[in-house]
Amino acid sequence: MAEPVRPGRVRGLLARTDGRLDALIGVGLRRARAHPAPWWLVDAVFLAAAVVDAVLDIAGATTTEITLSVIAAAALVLRRRLPVLTFALTMPGLFVGSGVVAASIALFTLGERTDRRWLMLLAAAVQFVGFSGFVVGPPQQLGEIVVSIVYALIFALGPLAMGLLVRTRADLVDRIAELGASRAEERRRAAEVALSRERALLAREMHDVVSHQVTLIAVQAGGVQMAGRDEREREFARTIRQLCVVTLQELREMVQVLRASGGTDREIAPQPVLADLPRLVAASGLETDVAVDLPDSLPLPVQRAVYRFVQEGLTNVRKHAPGARVRVSGRLHDDQVLVDLVNGPARSERLELPGSGLGLIGLGERASLLGGRLELGPQPGDGFALHLRLPVEHRPSVPVP
Numbered sequence: 001m002a003e004p005v006r007p008g009r010v011r012g013l014l015a016r017t018d019g020r021l022d023a024l025i026g027v028g029l030r031r032a033r034a035h036p037a038p039w040w041l042v043d044a045v046f047l048a049a050a051v052v053d054a055v056l057d058i059a060g061a062t063t064t065e066i067t068l069s070v071i072a073a074a075a076l077v078l079r080r081r082l083p084v085l086t087f088a089l090t091m092p093g094l095f096v097g098s099g100v101v102a103a104s105i106a107l108f109t110l111g112e113r114t115d116r117r118w119l120m121l122l123a124a125a126v127q128f129v130g131f132s133g134f135v136v137g138p139p140q141q142l143g144e145i146v147v148s149i150v151y152a153l154i155f156a157l158g159p160l161a162m163g164l165l166v167r168t169r170a171d172l173v174d175r176i177a178e179l180g181a182s183r184a185e186e187r188r189r190a191a192e193v194a195l196s197r198e199r200a201l202l203a204r205e206m207h208d209v210v211s212h213q214v215t216l217i218a219v220q221a222g223g224v225q226m227a228g229r230d231e232r233e234r235e236f237a238r239t240i241r242q243l244c245v246v247t248l249q250e251l252r253e254m255v256q257v258l259r260a261s262g263g264t265d266r267e268i269a270p271q272p273v274l275a276d277l278p279r280l281v282a283a284s285g286l287e288t289d290v291a292v293d294l295p296d297s298l299p300l301p302v303q304r305a306v307y308r309f310v311q312e313g314l315t316n317v318r319k320h321a322p323g324a325r326v327r328v329s330g331r332l333h334d335d336q337v338l339v340d341l342v343n344g345p346a347r348s349e350r351l352e353l354p355g356s357g358l359g360l361i362g363l364g365e366r367a368s369l370l371g372g373r374l375e376l377g378p379q380p381g382d383g384f385a386l387h388l389r390l391p392v393e394h395r396p397s398v399p400v401p
Contacts, residue, residue: 039080046105047076053101054093065097072099079109087123094130103127104159111163120160128156210251218244239285246283272307273300280307281328284314292330294337302390305366306330306339309374309388312363313341321384323347337372337390345382363388 050073054066072093079086087106093099110123132152221241228234272280274294281288294306310328317326324346330339363386364374372390379385 043076043080047073050076050099050102050105054098056098067097068093069097069099072097072102076102076105079106080113083109083113084119091126091130094127100131100155103130104155107156108159108163111160112167124156124160128152131155214244214247214251218248236285239283242283271300271304273303274298274306276307277310280311281314284318286314286317286324286326288314288326288328290328292328292339294330294332298337298392301370302337302392305370305390306337306388308366309339309363309386310341312360313386317343321346324383332392335392337388337392339388340385342379342385343383
């Protein structure tokens with residue numbers, strides 16, 4: 001005897017089948033959402049369905065009925081731009097000819113593309129009247145009346161509800177996109193606020209710690225300047241005090257920049273240019289021969305690069321070759337700015353001063369941003385040389401401080 005089928009096994013089989021169908025439909029919907037059909041393909045399918053509906057009932061139809069059915073199907077070409085006119089052109093085919101599909105698609109388009117509720121309700125009422133009379137004609141029994149009303153309601157409210165559903169989904173997609181953009185903007189603003197707070201904290205630390213220490217150095221240097229044993233010692237103290245003053249001024253400018261969150265209209269002190277080179281060389285306290293023949297009409301980024309080049313070079317000489325004689329030269333040659341800083345051997349004992357080791361790297365990056373290059377290397381007799389090469393007419397792609 002055959003083994004009887006158990007109800008539990010049947011329920012399990014049905015459950016697995018239902019799950020597979022659900023997964024298959026989910027995959028299809030996800031692919032449809034990821035790759036939506038082009039509008040012309042959708043319109044072509046709608047038009048083909050309306051034409052097929054008209055052709056199926058063409059047998060035994062009069063010339064008027066055929067004409068109105070064809071007009072109803074052809075009117076769907078205008079449904080995206082003129083949805084109200086399209087619906088009006090399909091109504092004669094619904095009442096007289098065979099335009100059920102065309103009228104249903106036109107009503108769906110009204111729900112999708114029209115905001116006027118009264119117009120949608122009026123169109124649904126007209127569709128209800130036309131369809132109920134077209135399907136069964138004058139009913140003779142109560143059952144026929146009920147069936148006619150039910151089908152008419154389905155064909156009058158179904159397309160309209162589907163159109164409203166499509167439009168609501170499109171509105172929700174747009175709102176979700178706007179919400180995503182709004183959240184991204186909020187995250188960006190939150191990041192700016194956090195960055196502003198970090199900048200303010202860093203500015204306070206620099207002001208409270210670094211500024212305090214440099215001020216103490218300036219005070220001590222002032223005391224040495226007043227009570228120095230000889231003129232050379234007092235001159236060294238005076239130089240240290242002047243450098244502390246300049247450092248404090250630049251520190252204040254940096255603090256102002258750090259405290260500016262997201263940009264500011266506040267102006268800071270002018271950046272150094274070629275005209276400031278003599279004062280820089282004089283403040284260095286080094287025996288320096290200067291032969292810089294560069295015009296003041298050079299672009300400001302190039303002038304600042306030359307100033308920073310000389311500043312960093314003199315700083316390195318003070319650190320690594322104290323007392324050395326320095327030669328600074330600058331000229332134009334073939335639309336290029338050529339600046340050289342060469343120092344001789346140290347004449348006094350080197351000082352162990354802290355340094356980041358990034359000064360020359362920064363000069364190289366600055367020169368690269370301006371389209372130039374930095375060259376460096378030792379010289380005969382324990383000297384050292386720095387060479388800066390910059391194009392005259394180059395404009396940097398990013399601002400150079």
